[in-house]
Amino acid sequence: MDHQKLRESISETWATDVLPSLSGLIEIPAVSPAYDAAWEEHGQLRAAVEHVRSWVAARGLPGARCEVLRLDGRAPLLLVDVPATPGAAAAGTVLLYGHLDKQPPLGDWSEGLGPWQAVLRGDRLYGRGAADDGYSGYAATTALEAVREAGGEHARAVLLLETGEESGSPDLPAYLERIADRLGEVSLVVCLDGGGGDYERLWLTTSLRGAVQATVTVRVLETGVHSGLGSGIVPSSFRIMRQLLDRVEDPETGEVKVPEMVAPIPDERRAEVAELVALHPKVAVPPLPLLPGMRRASDDAVELVLNNTWRPTLSVTGAGGLPDPSVAGAVLRAWTSLRLSFRLPPSVDAEVARAALEKILTTDVPYGAQVEVGDFMILNGWHAPAPAPWLTAALREVGDRVFGKPCQSLGIGGGIPFMEMLGRRYPRAQFVVTGALGADSNAHVPDEWLHVPFAVQVTEAVAYLLDAHARDGGPA
Known part of the structure; x- marks a missing residue:
């Protein structure tokens, strides 16, 4: 040629x-x-x-x-x-x-x-x-x-x-x-x-990485009520949502706690990451627009790359049922909805992960609140x-x-x-x-x-x- x-x-x-x-x-x-x-x-x-x-x-x-x-x-x-x-x-x-x-x-x-x-x-x-x-x-x-x-x-x-x-x-x-x-x-x-x-x-x-995205809705009332009348009597939907989130993610470390979303990291990929960090440190961990004083999840660049490529993570990408703070009244709201986006290791079966997530969020719900999990998007x-x-x-x-x-x-x-x-x-x-x-x-x-x-x-x-x-x- x-x-x-x-x-x-x-x-x-x-x-x-x-x-x-x-x-x-x-x-x-x-x-x-x-x-x-x-x-x-x-x-x-x-x-x-x-x-x-x-x-x-x-x-x-x-x-x-x-x-x-x-x-x-x-x-x-x-x-x-x-x-x-x-x-x-x-x-x-x-x-x-x-x-x-x-x-x-x-x-x-x-x-x-x-x-x-x-x-x-x-x-x-x-x-x-x-x-x-x-x-x-x-x-x-x-x-x-x-x-x-x-x-x-x-x-x-x-x-x-x-x-x-x-x-x-x-x-x-x-x-x-x-x-x-x-x-x-x-x-x-x-x-x-x-x-x-x-x-x-x-x-x-x-x-x-693969992904599981889902919308989770917690309902506690048929309609919202005055917070002075209802708080302390009816648990807030947001508090129940927090408890459910703690089932799937460690709030201190960010570690995803759903076993079906975790997979071993192959030795060759660990070696590849170590090489990338050594040769191209700014590429391996890009300079994201952090606010002054904000720290990364780890000081170890290799661990950061593995977090981003081979470990599951959770991001909350949307919310419903929450009015803008400027117009939020004294109301115990009837429901809270969050859009959850899990990134999954390359070798995880996304459908198995989805089923596990749905079961965890809908089993033994605190106070008997209604929980809906749907609008799934899954990706292997x-x-x-x-x-x-x-x-x-x-x-x-x-x-x-x-x-x-x-x-x-x-x-x-x-x-x-x-x-x-x-x-x-x-x-x-x-x-x-x-x-x-x-x-x-x-x-x-x-x-x-x-x-x-x-x-x-x-x-x-x-x-x-x-x-x-x-x-x-x-x-x-």
């Missing part, structure tokens, strides 16, 4: 073709279904899929088929099937994954910026979905084109872009069942929904298999030729539902979970931005991996 031609092809395509179309994608408010109950009526997810489909179809990849799949009541999915180059027909299938749905705008963006407004400032492309991860379909397609233009090879490639990832990918299992026979033998999965701590090297995600984590020799060699080449620095592995505290699904379905496949997200890319919050030169390098890295897989990494 002509390495110089590969780089030139990718750089030119990004500058002349990718950035204009990606900017158009940013302008489509394709909010994920969990945050837009009327998504079908609004049609923005369909618009995003059609926008990218049209761009890919116009690229002219030989034999490529672009298809939009729509199952009743489910968010659409874009499937692009690209035949192998002549020398790689026996190399199996490469599955390239990304998503087109977006988080809500969330808060005020800086002056001159907006969630549905593409703004290029220097190396940064601002707008919701730029880095998370609207660029992914463009990067995958550009990498396939460049491999061909540079005289390289690639196996049959299937690009899968869903529109429900930010909602926990609830529709993806149904789509996978629908297309399973068409995918054939998947021997390499490249997920472009990840990233790392800087823009100087390729970051490889080796584990993802993922633990990467050991890399095959060909992949190790290819990643070394990517580090040398593309970035000039070795690739770095790390675990991630968040989750990508698709990875666990594919890990179960294709246990012999190799996985590369990477991407252009940086620690400061502001995914999910205001002023999200994509580091364009880094995204170009990630595209080049994918091209190298495609060519190496075609030569050495087909089915065993």
